[in-house]
Amino acid sequence: MKILVALKQVPDTETKIKVAADGRSLDPADVKWITSPxxxxxxxxxxRIKEGKGAEVVALSVGGDAAKDVLKNAxxxxxxxxxxxxxxxxxxxxxxAQMIAAYARDKGYDLILCGNKGLGGDNAxxxxxxxxxxxxxxxxxxxxxxxxxxxxxxxxxxxxxxxIVEGALxxxxxxxxxxxxxxxxxxxxxxxxxxxxxxELDAAPxxxxxxxxxxALPPERPAGRKLEGDSAAQAQALIQALKNEAKVF
Amino acid sequence: MILVFCELKDGQLRKPSAEALSEGRxxxxxxxxxxxxxxxxxxxxxxxxxxxxxxxVILTAEAPTLASYSSDAYATVLADAVKxxxxxxxxxxxxxxxxxxxxxxxxxxxxxxxxxxxALSMVDGxxxxxxxxxxxxxxxxxxxxxxxxxxxxxxxxxxxxEKAGAGATEALAAPAGDFKSVVKEILAKASGKVDLSEANVxxxxxxxxxxxxxxxxxxxxxxxIGGVVGASRAAVDAGWGLPxxxxxxxxxxxxxxxxxxxxxxxxxxxxxxxxxxxKYIVAINKDSEAPIFKLADYGIVGDLFEVVPExxxxxxxxGIGSN
Numbered sequence: 001m002k003i004l005v006a007l008k009q010v011p012d013t014e015t016k017i018k019v020a021a022d023g024r025s026l027d028p029a030d031v032k033w034i035t036s037p038x039x040x041x042x043x044x045x046x047x048r049i050k051e052g053k054g055a056e057v058v059a060l061s062v063g064g065d066a067a068k069d070v071l072k073n074a075x076x077x078x079x080x081x082x083x084x085x086x087x088x089x090x091x092x093x094x095x096x097a098q099m100i101a102a103y104a105r106d107k108g109y110d111l112i113l114c115g116n117k118g119l120g121g122d123n124a125x126x127x128x129x130x131x132x133x134x135x136x137x138x139x140x141x142x143x144x145x146x147x148x149x150x151x152x153x154x155x156x157x158x159x160x161x162x163x164i165v166e167g168a169l170x171x172x173x174x175x176x177x178x179x180x181x182x183x184x185x186x187x188x189x190x191x192x193x194x195x196x197x198x199x200e201l202d203a204a205p206x207x208x209x210x211x212x213x214x215x216a217l218p219p220e221r222p223a224g225r226k227l228e229g230d231s232a233a234q235a236q237a238l239i240q241a242l243k244n245e246a247k248v249f
Numbered sequence: 250m251i252l253v254f255c256e257l258k259d260g261q262l263r264k265p266s267a268e269a270l271s272e273g274r275x276x277x278x279x280x281x282x283x284x285x286x287x288x289x290x291x292x293x294x295x296x297x298x299x300x301x302x303x304x305x306v307i308l309t310a311e312a313p314t315l316a317s318y319s320s321d322a323y324a325t326v327l328a329d330a331v332k333x334x335x336x337x338x339x340x341x342x343x344x345x346x347x348x349x350x351x352x353x354x355x356x357x358x359x360x361x362x363x364x365x366x367x368a369l370s371m372v373d374g375x376x377x378x379x380x381x382x383x384x385x386x387x388x389x390x391x392x393x394x395x396x397x398x399x400x401x402x403x404x405x406x407x408x409x410x411e412k413a414g415a416g417a418t419e420a421l422a423a424p425a426g427d428f429k430s431v432v433k434e435i436l437a438k439a440s441g442k443v444d445l446s447e448a449n450v451x452x453x454x455x456x457x458x459x460x461x462x463x464x465x466x467x468x469x470x471x472x473x474i475g476g477v478v479g480a481s482r483a484a485v486d487a488g489w490g491l492p493x494x495x496x497x498x499x500x501x502x503x504x505x506x507x508x509x510x511x512x513x514x515x516x517x518x519x520x521x522x523x524x525x526x527x528k529y530i531v532a533i534n535k536d537s538e539a540p541i542f543k544l545a546d547y548g549i550v551g552d553l554f555e556v557v558p559e560x561x562x563x564x565x566x567x568g569i570g571s572n
Contacts, residue, residue: 013499013519017386026387037500093352094361119499120383123364125352128320132356137429138320140349153433157494158345159444161437163318167430177500178493207394209361214390215382218525224546226537234549235559238531239567241547246529248450248508249474249569 001055001147003046004104005079006114006126007039008089009063009070013119019215026215035070038115041175044182045145046113047078053147055111056080060103062089062096068198075193076185082196087203093121094209097129102204105134109170111152116141116174127174137167143178250334251277252285253304254327254341254351260295265342265447267302267409269402272369273340274303274412279371284414285334289326289423291316300416302409307416308334312423319428320349327354330421331397338376340369343401351401360397365503367406367526376400384499384522404447405505406526438494442477445497450476450508453497453524454484457513457534457553461489466557467512473564479504481514498523512553516541533557 011017011031018027035043046057059074059082061067067089071082087099104112112134117124124140131138137152143162144155147169154165157176185193227237242248253273255266262270270286277284285306286299293309300307310326327350331339339354341347343365355362363378367388370377376398378391445451452471454464458480467478479497497504499519509527514520516532516539524530525544532545533553542548549556 011383013522014517015383015386016518017383019387024389026383092361094356097356122380122382122384122503123352123362124348125355125362125364128349128352129356129362131320132324132353138349138353139430140320141345155436156345158435159447161435163432163436164434165430166433167428171430177496207359209355209359209395210363210378210391210393211361212389213377213392216388216390218385218388221525221530221544221546224530224542224544224548226542226548226550231551231555231559232563234551235556235563238547238549238560239563239569242508242529242531243567243569246508246546248529249564249567 001049001053001110002108003049003055003057004109004112005039005043005046005057005059005074006100006112007043007059007061007070007074008036008115008118009033009061009067010036010119017217019217024212024215033066033069035073036115036119038117038119038175038177040182041177041179042113042115043074043077043079044180045175048180049147050078058083060085060100062087062099062203071198072193073185075196076189077183078189082198084198084200085203086200087206090121092208092210093123093125094129095206097126097133098206099203100130101133103201111169112172114174116176127172131172134170134172137171139165139167139171140174141176142173143176145173145179250283250285250336251280251338251340252287252331252334252336254287254339254347255296255299256342256344256346257288257290257293257295262295262298263342263344264409265344265402265404268404268407269340269342270299270302270304271410271412272402272407274414276338276369276371276376277303280374285336287327287330289315289323297416300414301411303412303414305415305417307418308421309418310421310423314426315423317432318346319431320353321429322424323350324353324357325424326421328357331358337397339397339399341401343403347401351399355399358397358399360395360399361393363391363400365403366400367403369400369402381503381526384503385525386522403505405449445477445479445495445502445504448477448504448506450474451479451497451504451506452476452510452512453479453481453514454512455481455514456483456487458484461491464491466554470510470557470561470564473561474569476508481517481520483517511541512557514541515539516544
């Protein structure tokens, strides 16, 4: 079985967002870059499948030199090899899906795993777009995955609980928190990863679908007020304020 | 045509779909184009309701093969309808199904896609979207490079406004079968309550709750004011047995309720990112310096284990019901 895991480098969740001088992108100064947490669940699942039934796991990222950190980490965690597609991995999801599809097509992957969304961009679009471009099955926001003989069974999170999706491999499966508990890299893994090389290719040309023309910070919320008194008085004051001022009830 | 993919639940138009339709109507008026509502399923009974929210035409793909949701089958229905009608804009609510099928349909149409948008407008005849990025720490104005423009609307943001449309009906062909994936079973969660992403009122607990069992007092308050219970990442990761589906924040659910009550939540940046789109925020925390108070419209510095039950009592005394 051949598994491709697509990983995206994203700003850490503690990042305070600043808008760059161009007015439409993130100011990269002081940003700590990490692997998107949902992609970590995807990678962990691939490694568990490899450990269980055996598989070749290829880690892939789209980006520049900095994205190599994500791939080095993936190799340390147990990916067999890594591919960097040189291109704009932070841009439009449709363009990134085209780049990955152009690479993955005809390489015989049985399973492509990635996060259900890239943290930050929050598009939740690359996975299903990739599935469509490759003409394969998809299952998104997955908290449980079982593989059969050329088939998959996945539990997917929905509003009212979850649902079971069944389909044929090859498939693109996007991971949700709860799928597994990602491991930490072992010293042995980190040492072994140092001996592995990252294959570097130019990403195939892609057509963007959606473009960001402006990036802005949300407006400041007006100052609120503190409610005084003992607990009962505070509770009374709040309920009254919500009813009469905010008219929530 | 502006086309809106709509969902039915128990034969009724889902509220997020009504919101998307209303926004579609507004855009159709701005662009001088007709509004189409698109339904798919084994039965589309109830689809006539779309006329209440301005649909000029109601398109239905009705077939036994569509009884269970299938990403690729539904994507085929959507993409074929866009092509057949020459639609330039495809919208849907950013629900579990919407977020699953719409990007797939967009890719088939070679169209740009803006997900989970909070504002839409027509600028020089083209769609422009505003969407939260970095879980609401910033907002991106998005334009489209493609002829067909696709977006999903965040639930609870756009008003569902009634405006009668002609509601002429038209049946569409449905795909025959042999789909790549299909939903086999739906596992309902025990509570049967609405999802956090669609909730109008959320009562959330953080590290200050001290234990999962203490969330009972939040449940009681939520029941009294017609809300659902959420949790911070700190609470979900504390090993208190809270499911991750309760998590509000950048790595959990991004929510936009009318009222968000944060109990024992200090206000870590990744939590604030997930709930700062709430209309009214209440913070209850014993630490008067907690960052959450900077965001709160109403703050209570106090012991949540005393304040929350008092709130439940006060709400019940006033007979505040469900939303």
